[in-house]
Amino acid sequence: MKVLMTYFEVFDILRREFSNVSLKTETIPIQEALDRICAKDIISSIDVPHFDKSTVDGYAIRCEKTFSANDENPAIFDLVGEVKTGEIPTFEIGEGQAARIFTGGHVPDGSNAVVMLENTIEEDGKLFVFRPVKPNENILKKGEDIKKGCIVIKKYQKLKAPQIGVLAAIGQKEVEVFSKLKVGIISTGDEIISQDQNLEGAKIYDVNSYTLFASCTEEYTVPKLYGIVKDDYNALQDMLSKAILENDIVLVSGGSSVGTYDNTLKAISSLENSKILVDGVSIKPGKPTIIAKVFDKAIFGLPGHPVSCLFIFKFFVKRLIDILLHQQDTSKKVLAKMKTNFSISSGRTEFVFVKLIYSDEIIAEPLYGKSGSINLLNNASGYIRVDSTKTGIKAGDIVEVTLL
Amino acid sequence: MKVLMTYFEVFDILRREFSNVSLKTETIPIQEALDRICAKDIISSIDVPHFDKSTVDGYAIRCEKTFSANDENPAIFDLVGEVKTGEIPTFEIGEGQAARIFTGGHVPDGSNAVVMLENTIEEDGKLFVFRPVKPNENILKKGEDIKKGCIVIKKYQKLKAPQIGVLAAIGQKEVEVFSKLKVGIISTGDEIISQDQNLEGAKIYDVNSYTLFASCTEEYTVPKLYGIVKDDYNALQDMLSKAILENDIVLVSGGSSVGTYDNTLKAISSLENSKILVDGVSIKPGKPTIIAKVFDKAIFGLPGHPVSCLFIFKFFVKRLIDILLHQQDTSKKVLAKMKTNFSISSGRTEFVFVKLIYSDEIIAEPLYGKSGSINLLNNASGYIRVDSTKTGIKAGDIVEVTLL
Numbered sequence: 001m002k003v004l005m006t007y008f009e010v011f012d013i014l015r016r017e018f019s020n021v022s023l024k025t026e027t028i029p030i031q032e033a034l035d036r037i038c039a040k041d042i043i044s045s046i047d048v049p050h051f052d053k054s055t056v057d058g059y060a061i062r063c064e065k066t067f068s069a070n071d072e073n074p075a076i077f078d079l080v081g082e083v084k085t086g087e088i089p090t091f092e093i094g095e096g097q098a099a100r101i102f103t104g105g106h107v108p109d110g111s112n113a114v115v116m117l118e119n120t121i122e123e124d125g126k127l128f129v130f131r132p133v134k135p136n137e138n139i140l141k142k143g144e145d146i147k148k149g150c151i152v153i154k155k156y157q158k159l160k161a162p163q164i165g166v167l168a169a170i171g172q173k174e175v176e177v178f179s180k181l182k183v184g185i186i187s188t189g190d191e192i193i194s195q196d197q198n199l200e201g202a203k204i205y206d207v208n209s210y211t212l213f214a215s216c217t218e219e220y221t222v223p224k225l226y227g228i229v230k231d232d233y234n235a236l237q238d239m240l241s242k243a244i245l246e247n248d249i250v251l252v253s254g255g256s257s258v259g260t261y262d263n264t265l266k267a268i269s270s271l272e273n274s275k276i277l278v279d280g281v282s283i284k285p286g287k288p289t290i291i292a293k294v295f296d297k298a299i300f301g302l303p304g305h306p307v308s309c310l311f312i313f314k315f316f317v318k319r320l321i322d323i324l325l326h327q328q329d330t331s332k333k334v335l336a337k338m339k340t341n342f343s344i345s346s347g348r349t350e351f352v353f354v355k356l357i358y359s360d361e362i363i364a365e366p367l368y369g370k371s372g373s374i375n376l377l378n379n380a381s382g383y384i385r386v387d388s389t390k391t392g393i394k395a396g397d398i399v400e401v402t403l404l
Numbered sequence: 405m406k407v408l409m410t411y412f413e414v415f416d417i418l419r420r421e422f423s424n425v426s427l428k429t430e431t432i433p434i435q436e437a438l439d440r441i442c443a444k445d446i447i448s449s450i451d452v453p454h455f456d457k458s459t460v461d462g463y464a465i466r467c468e469k470t471f472s473a474n475d476e477n478p479a480i481f482d483l484v485g486e487v488k489t490g491e492i493p494t495f496e497i498g499e500g501q502a503a504r505i506f507t508g509g510h511v512p513d514g515s516n517a518v519v520m521l522e523n524t525i526e527e528d529g530k531l532f533v534f535r536p537v538k539p540n541e542n543i544l545k546k547g548e549d550i551k552k553g554c555i556v557i558k559k560y561q562k563l564k565a566p567q568i569g570v571l572a573a574i575g576q577k578e579v580e581v582f583s584k585l586k587v588g589i590i591s592t593g594d595e596i597i598s599q600d601q602n603l604e605g606a607k608i609y610d611v612n613s614y615t616l617f618a619s620c621t622e623e624y625t626v627p628k629l630y631g632i633v634k635d636d637y638n639a640l641q642d643m644l645s646k647a648i649l650e651n652d653i654v655l656v657s658g659g660s661s662v663g664t665y666d667n668t669l670k671a672i673s674s675l676e677n678s679k680i681l682v683d684g685v686s687i688k689p690g691k692p693t694i695i696a697k698v699f700d701k702a703i704f705g706l707p708g709h710p711v712s713c714l715f716i717f718k719f720f721v722k723r724l725i726d727i728l729l730h731q732q733d734t735s736k737k738v739l740a741k742m743k744t745n746f747s748i749s750s751g752r753t754e755f756v757f758v759k760l761i762y763s764d765e766i767i768a769e770p771l772y773g774k775s776g777s778i779n780l781l782n783n784a785s786g787y788i789r790v791d792s793t794k795t796g797i798k799a800g801d802i803v804e805v806t807l808l
Contacts, residue, residue, distance in 0.1 A: 086596075087606055162782045165612075165614060165778050166782050168610060168611045168614040191509075199575060205572055207572045209572070211565045211568060214563075218439075218564075225435070375556070378556070378557075378570050
């Protein structure tokens with residue numbers, strides 16, 4: 001009996017083989033860059049703000065005069081003008097003078113603080129300030145938010161709305177990001193038909209093409225469907241050759257039966273410069289997983305069962321995508337209390353799908369379903385891992401659930 | 405001083421005014437339906453599987469003969485054929501007979517179980533079975549996964565990869581989903597310029613258009629930028645009239661200063677059939693938030709500060725989108741321990757941005773940054789809520805962090 005790899009051995013291999021693959025980049029408008037990965041350090045060529053800016057509506061003053069001000073003894077200033085937002089003031093503020101200013105306004109020379117409107121009364125050209133104002137109060141100093149010459153976004157940082165805001169703030173219209181990875185998807189099996197065909201005999205509809213396509217989209221890759229290939233060595237080899245040329249990653253699902261598994265393994269091995277990295281993993285589901293490297297590209301042989309296939313995508317293919325793009329695993333995890341016992345017996349590390357029930361505490365209810373049941377996944381919130389050294393989990397145990 | 409609404413009053417108003425708005429639907433290919441919302445109950449027109457299916461590689465048998473089988477006393481069967489996967493067997497299984505079958509194969513008539521390959525030896529046309537096999541073992545019965553006539557996906561259910569798999573399994577190529585909401589985005593302010601313009605005087609680059617665009621994309625809506633409008637009543641009113649015609653939701657940011665706020669409020673009020681629902685909220689940041697209903701559409705007046713603007717999107721606009729599409733709030737939350745004290749004094753409910761540090765425990769470090777700092781958000785993992793009745797949070801307190 002062949003010795004199966006553990007899943008952490010597989011993680012190590014993926015890291016070793018794919019961490020240093022160089023990726024293409026492209027330059028795109030910042031508003032289209034959500035969830036893309038920045039391809040180089042971004043350095044600001046300006047100070048933000050590029051002038052001393054008021055953060056409130058109020059009055060620009062020299063603040064020293066207010067230090068002993070209170071409700072009974074306001075500090076009194078002469079009103080000398082108003083700062084027009086967006087323009088540089090044409091006047092200076094002297095001792096005992098004040099100028100109206102609004103949020104975002106350019107603090108005039110000579111002043112060193114802005115007192116909030118709420119703490120003042122304006123009357124007959126005079127301004128009464130009823131509380132002490134500290135130096136620089138309500139002023140965002142030039143470069144205080146972002147300093148010219150500083151790195152604002154790092155290479156490999158994922159661009160979410162705040163990062164896109166930072167790019168906008170420093171005046172960038174475009175950003176260089178890694179190109180989306182291309183993923184080719186092939187379903188195999190004599191029994192698999194497309195949704196265009198009539199369901200007859202012992203055929204079943206192709207599920208994996210669609211769950212994999214959706215999962216690829218979810219990981220911001222560009223999936224392409226190559227359709228269904230019969231359990232035939234030459235047909236599979238032809239399709240693989242075509243798909244690996246056109247993509248960074250190729251996913252072949254099906255062919256987990258004796259014979260068809262060997263067929264898939266042989267077809268993958270036959271490709272030029274193909275190196276089989278993984279040939280079976282000691283996990284359940286997903287034992288018949290194949291991973292190969294072809295030049296700098298990857299081919300996955302995934303189980304045919306829809307549940308196993310989708311799980312292995314989330315467990316291994318997503319991991320590879322993260323490694324290629326230098327991303328941390330961002331799977332969300334929650335702690336939950338097991339509702340019932342769950343025993344395992346495969347001798348492999350088992351992944352158990354659970355439904356989470358949110359009451360006073362979070363309850364994890366294990367989902368039973370025969371292998372091949374797609375509806376099981378439809379009801380699953382996530383999965384828990386039970387190591388092969390254990391015999392199961394007990395009701396009441398606290399388990400870590402990785403959300404799907 | 406006007407009385408500000410609480411944020412939960414705002415939630416109530418949004419629910420009351422927008423829960424029953426009817427939305428357009430469209431029919432799209434299932435592989436493009438990721439994260440879309442199903443527009444009607446989906447009923448399966450077939451049984452899945454539509455025949456008794458083997459879930460393993462092995463042999464179809466009548467199992468009764470194996471009940472006392474063990475390593476020393478195997479049950480012995482005559483091998484009578486092989487089931488070709490995808491085809492209906494042309495033979496029946498009689499007492500004491502067995503047929504080779506592979507995963508996904510059609511269980512032949514007469515047999516009532518499949519014994520796994522691993523538990524057998526085949527020799528000279530005889531099959532030796534070394535353990536008891538139960539009735540229906542390793543068979544997924546017709547309709548056991550999905551029953552014909554059952555609802556498999558409910559109206560308003562979000563379509564993730566498993567749901568798309570279910571649609572594929574029942575033979576659906578397309579699915580009717582709610583059309584994406586259209587969101588118009590307007591930035592206002594005399595000081596705001598686009599990234600095409602030169603940064604001069606006391607101008608600043610438009611940030612909110614881009615953070616809002618990205619946030620809309622993240623919520624699966626279709627955003628459209630309407631550019632920058634000066635602080636001018638007529639210009640704003642014109643742009644609002646145009647944008648509300650073309651979209652389901654319009655977001656206007658800026659105009660939080662005295663005067664410009666009133667201007668925005670007036671321009672929104674002036675639209676035909678406009679009803680101001682919210683005019684200021686007792687929260688920080690985000691006090692100058694305006695929400696109006698125009699026919700069945702919504703207009704948000706958002707604060708001009710990029711941090712406040714983005715927060716209010718996530719807090720109120722996202723909530724409206726969820727209400728329109730009948731979705732639960734799916735914000736991820738984690739518990740963390742405060743690193744330092746944080747005091748509040750606004751008299752309003754405050755939202756404090758924190759950076760999460762994952763060590764042995766999860767630590768929340770409050771981020772300080774003057775109002776208007778975009779870089780603050782760049783470093784934030786999420787935010788915590790401090791109710792107006794409190795004076796702050798202490799170091800060591802366990803707080804709930806809503807992830808950004």
